[in-house]
Amino acid sequence: MPTTKRPRTRIKDLLALEQLPVPNDPLVVMGWVKTVRSSGAVAFVQINDGSAFADLQIVVDANCPDYALVQRLTTGCSVRVTGILQESLGRGQRYEILADAVALLGDADPEEYPLQKKRHTLEFLRELAHLRPRTNTFGAMARVRNAMAFGIHQFFQQRGFLYVQTPIITASDAEGAGAMFRVTTLNINDPPTRNGGIDDGQDFFGRPAFLTVSGQLEAEIFAQSMADVYTFGPTFRAENSNTSRHLAEFWMVEPEVAFCDLDGLADLAEDFLRHIFAHALQSCPDDMAFFNRFYDKELIATLESIVAADFERMTYTEAIAALQSSGERFEFPVEWGLDLQSEHERYLTERKVGKPVIVTDYPSSIKAFYMRLNEDTPAHRQTVRAMDVLVPRIGEIIGGSQREERLNILQSRMAEAGLDQAPYWWYLDLRRYGTAPHAGFGLGFERTVQFATGMQNIRDVIAFPRTPRNAEF
Numbered sequence: 044m045p046t047t048k049r050p051r052t053r054i055k056d057l058l059a060l061e062q063l064p065v066p067n068d069p070l071v072v073m074g075w076v077k078t079v080r081s082s083g084a085v086a087f088v089q090i091n092d093g094s095a096f097a098d099l100q101i102v103v104d105a106n107c108p109d110y111a112l113v114q115r116l117t118t119g120c121s122v123r124v125t126g127i128l129q130e131s132l133g134r135g136q137r138y139e140i141l142a143d144a145v146a147l148l149g150d151a152d153p154e155e156y157p158l159q160k161k162r163h164t165l166e167f168l169r170e171l172a173h174l175r176p177r178t179n180t181f182g183a184m185a186r187v188r189n190a191m192a193f194g195i196h197q198f199f200q201q202r203g204f205l206y207v208q209t210p211i212i213t214a215s216d217a218e219g220a221g222a223m224f225r226v227t228t229l230n231i232n233d234p235p236t237r238n239g240g241i242d243d244g245q246d247f248f249g250r251p252a253f254l255t256v257s258g259q260l261e262a263e264i265f266a267q268s269m270a271d272v273y274t275f276g277p278t279f280r281a282e283n284s285n286t287s288r289h290l291a292e293f294w295m296v297e298p299e300v301a302f303c304d305l306d307g308l309a310d311l312a313e314d315f316l317r318h319i320f321a322h323a324l325q326s327c328p329d330d331m332a333f334f335n336r337f338y339d340k341e342l343i344a345t346l347e348s349i350v351a352a353d354f355e356r357m358t359y360t361e362a363i364a365a366l367q368s369s370g371e372r373f374e375f376p377v378e379w380g381l382d383l384q385s386e387h388e389r390y391l392t393e394r395k396v397g398k399p400v401i402v403t404d405y406p407s408s409i410k411a412f413y414m415r416l417n418e419d420t421p422a423h424r425q426t427v428r429a430m431d432v433l434v435p436r437i438g439e440i441i442g443g444s445q446r447e448e449r450l451n452i453l454q455s456r457m458a459e460a461g462l463d464q465a466p467y468w469w470y471l472d473l474r475r476y477g478t479a480p481h482a483g484f485g486l487g488f489e490r491t492v493q494f495a496t497g498m499q500n501i502r503d504v505i506a507f508p509r510t511p512r513n514a515e516f
């Protein structure tokens with residue numbers, strides 16, 4: 044049948060047509076059935092092919108040779124439809140297809156297919172990660188996530204940043220940003236031993252190796268030669284934290300910029316977040332309207348206000364003062380020198396300023412050794428040029444700093460932290476040869492998607508979440 048040879052048209056492209064095509068030749072569309080209704084002499088089939096939020100309505104007249112087949116179609120079947128595009132008389136859609144032929148590609152037994160027409164809970168759908176992309180929520184999620192990933196590359200590429208790929212397997216631990224997963228080829232049931240312990244020398248790399256917690260240190264290498272770079276890749280944390288904001292495997296965006304200080308980095312972070320939110324709103328309007336309607340009624344208004352206005356900035360010392368004078372009862376203590384907990388972060392961004400806030404200049408004692416030391420602070424209140432970007436509902440979305448470029452200070456900070464300098468020989472070399480001021484941050488991609496879509500749980504913004512005791516699919 045020649046019609047089967049016609050190329051498939053995406054539903055998105057059909058729905059975007061300004062007017063009916065001239066000549067209006069038969070088209071082929073394929074997709075998965077959402078619903079089927081028949082009323083007397085005509086059947087209506089809603090199909091979706093993932094290209095758009097909207098379904099396409101297929102009208103099948105009783106004279107169509109495939110009418111009997113169409114009446115047996117059920118939710119989840121895949122079909123190929125040939126027909127003519129026409130203006131729809133029904134409400135809710137501009138165009139529909141008047142079918143000449145409908146072929147069943149794959150059946151979905153209605154007695155067994157788990158995604159029936161009714162609404163399912165997000166928890167239930169998590170158990171069905173192989174089918175949930177067919178739902179409105181996870182179809183929209185997949186498209187918004189895609190748009191935001193594209194927006195990230197677009198932002199940096201437009202500014203002349205180089206995309207570098209840092210390793211996933213690493214022998215350094217990025218100052219203990221988090222607990223690490225070990226990578227080994229040793230027989231864990233009977234490992235080789237030496238001096239009473241496991242003989243790491245016999246492991247694949249001749250030393251212990253891990254899944255990376257951050258690409259920062261390697262990105263710094265490239266910043267010290269290419270000036271403006273970023274990484275965007277998977278990172279891993281073996282913390283046993285079962286929260287709505289933590290994954291064991293998540294994606295991180297890490298720009299690293301030479302000849303940049305903390306103020307420049309904060310400006311970059313603001314522009315960056317504004318760009319990706321604007322891009323999601325602009326390129327996925329139907330999906331974003333759906334999230335706004337079903338998950339957070341303030342979503343689009345919040346994102347639009349973020350795109351339009353400057354973020355607030357305050358130092359850690361100012362943040363502590365604001366928390367102490369807030370009159371709030373916090374679960375965790377608020378005291379200069381202690382880290383901010385999620386409840387503190389949320390108070391600052393949600394209640395104190397009512398928009399994103401960038402907190403800078405944290406105590407050196409609670410931050411990593413590579414963050415640049417502020418010199419003008421008293422020794423008992425020593426701070427570093429660190430920043431966290433906090434947003435409502437989520438808290439920390441970005442963590443970053445100006446890096447310590449002065450060799451002697453970096454070495455004494457490592458000594459204070461009790462770090463062996465030997466494995467960092469190459470990191471220290473960067474300060475020995477042509478050291479340059481530089482700064483960088485890490486943005487958690489899933490937390491950003493969570494923020495942009497209003498989803499409560501981080502497990503619902505990544506296709507196949509990895510969390511403690513869960514790696515199905």
Ligand code: ATP
Nearest residue numbers: 220280288289290293439440441442485486487490
């Ligand atoms: P938190 O204190 O919220 O656990 P962190 O300070 O350990 O985060 P960083 O090491 O600064 O996180 O990582 C940079 C960014 O990566 C964070 O701002 C956050 O957006 C994201 N991130 C960190 N840990 C996780 C995780 N386990 N799952 C998802 N995103 C994460």
Ligand code: MN
Nearest residue numbers: 431439441442
């Ligand atoms: Mn952090």
